[in-house]
Amino acid sequence: MYILRLKEILSFIPFIAGSINTDMEINEIEMDSRKVKPGDLFVCINGFTVDGHDYVDEAINRGAVCIVAEKNMDVSVPVLVVSDTVRFLGMSAAKYYGFPTHQVPLIGVTGTNGKTTVTYLLESIFNHNKQKTGVIGTIQMKIGQDAFPVNNTTPDALFLQKTIKSMINYGVDKVIMEVSSHALDLGRVYGCDFDVAIFTNLSQDHLDYHDSMEDYLRAKSLLFAQLGNRYEEKHPKFAIINVDDSSSGLLQRSTAQHVITYGCENEAHIRAENIKLDATGTSFILITPVGKVPIKSKLIGKFNVYNMLAASAASIALQIPLSVIKHAFEHIPGVNGRFQPVKANHSYSVIVDYAHTPDSLENVLQTIHELAENKIYVVVGCGGDRDKTKRPLMAQIALTYADYAIFTSDNPRTEDPHVILKDMTDGLSDDQTNYEVIVDRKQAIHHAINLAQEKDVILIAGKGHETYQQIGHKKYDFDDRKVALKAMETKEK
Ligand SMILES: CC(=O)N[C@H]1[C@@H](OP(=O)(O)OP(=O)(O)OC[C@H]2O[C@@H](n3ccc(=O)[nH]c3=O)[C@H](O)[C@@H]2O)O[C@H](CO)[C@@H](O)[C@@H]1O[C@H](C)C(=O)N[C@@H](C)C(=O)N[C@H](CCC(=O)O)C(=O)O
Numbered sequence: 001m002y003i004l005r006l007k008e009i010l011s012f013i014p015f016i017a018g019s020i021n022t023d024m025e026i027n028e029i030e031m032d033s034r035k036v037k038p039g040d041l042f043v044c045i046n047g048f049t050v051d052g053h054d055y056v057d058e059a060i061n062r063g064a065v066c067i068v069a070e071k072n073m074d075v076s077v078p079v080l081v082v083s084d085t086v087r088f089l090g091m092s093a094a095k096y097y098g099f100p101t102h103q104v105p106l107i108g109v110t111g112t113n114g115k116t117t118v119t120y121l122l123e124s125i126f127n128h129n130k131q132k133t134g135v136i137g138t139i140q141m142k143i144g145q146d147a148f149p150v151n152n153t154t155p156d157a158l159f160l161q162k163t164i165k166s167m168i169n170y171g172v173d174k175v176i177m178e179v180s181s182h183a184l185d186l187g188r189v190y191g192c193d194f195d196v197a198i199f200t201n202l203s204q205d206h207l208d209y210h211d212s213m214e215d216y217l218r219a220k221s222l223l224f225a226q227l228g229n230r231y232e233e234k235h236p237k238f239a240i241i242n243v244d245d246s247s248s249g250l251l252q253r254s255t256a257q258h259v260i261t262y263g264c265e266n267e268a269h270i271r272a273e274n275i276k277l278d279a280t281g282t283s284f285i286l287i288t289p290v291g292k293v294p295i296k297s298k299l300i301g302k303f304n305v306y307n308m309l310a311a312s313a314a315s316i317a318l319q320i321p322l323s324v325i326k327h328a329f330e331h332i333p334g335v336n337g338r339f340q341p342v343k344a345n346h347s348y349s350v351i352v353d354y355a356h357t358p359d360s361l362e363n364v365l366q367t368i369h370e371l372a373e374n375k376i377y378v379v380v381g382c383g384g385d386r387d388k389t390k391r392p393l394m395a396q397i398a399l400t401y402a403d404y405a406i407f408t409s410d411n412p413r414t415e416d417p418h419v420i421l422k423d424m425t426d427g428l429s430d431d432q433t434n435y436e437v438i439v440d441r442k443q444a445i446h447h448a449i450n451l452a453q454e455k456d457v458i459l460i461a462g463k464g465h466e467t468y469q470q471i472g473h474k475k476y477d478f479d480d481r482k483v484a485l486k487a488m489e490t491k492e493k
């Protein structure tokens with residue numbers, strides 16, 4: 001904890017209304033009344049569920065000495081009125097923690113699919129280069145090799161600045177983070193000074209949150225706009241963009257910094273040639289302005305070639321030698337819950353994957369389709385309280401590439417799982433009969449594994465690394481890999 005005078009926090013924030021004693025000392029900044037401690041500054045955030053302005057009394061009862069709000073209030077402690085408390089939160093948190101993102105190279109990865117994979121590829125590259133890393137994303141938050149659980153892919157601004165400060169205290173050389181479209185839209189990365197911004201791809205997801213695909217893309221583009229237009233010769237900034245994606249033009253125009261392109265189909269700075277894909281991995285020649293190098297990796301599927309190109313481009317921009325990149329790609333065993341085989345000595349294969357969007361499901365099933373020697377089964381569902389329009393698309397894709405689909409529950413959250421499954425199957429035609437619906441995910445996985453014959457492949461999609469299933473507001477223990485392994489053992493008997 002640092003103790004700052006209010007005026008130090010406010011020193012670079014203009015137009016604060018209200019005359020108050022800015023010599024007062026502030027212990028910590030807090031955005032949740034339940035966590036306020038004596039001496040804290042409480043910032044009111046208007047959320048989706050409640051409005052933080054309604055919790056001011058609780059914050060004061062717990063000892064808040066000052067409130068930051070979007071309206072004046074008649075309370076016993078001074079109130080600073082600002083036009084946007086979210087912006088204030090990001091900026092004041094950055095100031096409070098001493099602008100942590102000015103002190104370490106910060107790499108942000110955005111895009112519909114591949115963010116987590118790219119962050120772990122980068123972690124591996126930097127670690128092979130003997131550099132310590134901090135990673136923030138969907139699976140966990142990592143400081144060096146220590147992992148911590150997370151609620152969001154990209155955390156709120158307060159947690160983010162505090163976390164990056166802890167990473168600096170630990171001595172990291174690079175911070176790598178996933179930047180979700182929600183985070184960009186909700187200002188969670190206000191106060192972050194990115195050095196490298198990476199775009200993987202854009203396809204349909206989150207249309208529950210964004211009004212349209214244009215709106216979703218606009219949110220993604222904010223990461224590139226937020227690279228700013230300050231040019232430092234010793235520390236140039238880079239936008240790394242997939243030119244094979246149709247959104248690449250708009251993203252290139254969104255930044256005033258250097259652009260490094262990558263791709264397989266279109267002209268690009270960083271390219272892959274002679275791509276060979278099989279069931280054991282991927283090989284290709286990595287072509288770059290600083291040389292060519294043959295790559296061999298255990299990561300499966302062409303989409304992972306794109307992920308490797310994105311990670312290579314960012315690493316080359318940050319002066320990492322090609323030999324280190326090659327070495328890292330050769331050694332990374334895979335990413336938790338992404339195209340992860342369930343290891344057991346059987347004549348059929350079971351793969352757990354985090355595909356929960358139409359595009360990722362198509363990519364993964366297409367890859368399996370190209371490699372499979374016999375039938376393909378897919379067990380898949382769609383999350384509740386999320387984009388409903390992706391449900392029929394995912395069901396259609398499942399039946400296009402798999403021989404047989406078992407539609408089941410993902411995380412139903414507060415929705416009725418039967419309704420989610422109906423949304424998935426309603427658009428299927430009468431002659432599409434190669435599927436069944438089993439609401440209980442455990443039963444669905446057992447059933448698929450019972451059907452498997454020699455050389456068949458079963459894809460269990462949607463939950464990847466998750467170790468829970470959320471039904472209603474409650475999370476129950478559930479791990480696709482453990483359930484599948486159990487089913488494989490039971491089938492033997
Ligand atoms: C829709 C959304 O993004 N919601 C996020 C939001 O919650 P919220 O708006 O409901 O918050 P709220 O409960 O209304 O609270 C508003 C304010 O009142 C305060 N409060 C609340 C209660 C109280 O007693 N006292 C109090 O002071 C809260 O601390 C907060 O400051 O703020 C929370 C804290 O930062 C987030 O955890 C939460 O993410 C929820 C869990 C979520 O599911 N978000 C998803 C949609 C999301 O963000 N996903 C992306 C990944 C997407 C991808 O795959 O690409 C992500 O980055 O995670």
Ligand SMILES: Nc1ncnc2c1ncn2[C@@H]1O[C@H](COP(=O)(O)OP(=O)(O)OP(=O)(O)O)[C@@H](O)[C@H]1O
Nearest residue numbers: 112113114115116117138303338353354355360363
């Ligand atoms: N570059 C890619 N293009 C398309 N699909 C991909 C790509 N990389 C991974 N996938 C698929 O998407 C799934 C999720 O990958 P990953 O976790 O890396 O993406 P993400 O963008 O972090 O997803 P989320 O937004 O849910 O955190 C993988 O399990 C795989 O099925």
Ligand SMILES: N[C@H](CCC[C@H](N)C(=O)O)C(=O)O
Nearest residue numbers: 356382383386410411462463
């Ligand atoms: N970050 C994604 C995760 C989806 C994972 C899937 N298992 C689901 O619950 O829909 C989201 O919040 O949309």
Ligand SMILES: [Mg+2]
Nearest residue numbers: 115116138178
């Ligand atoms: Mg992710």
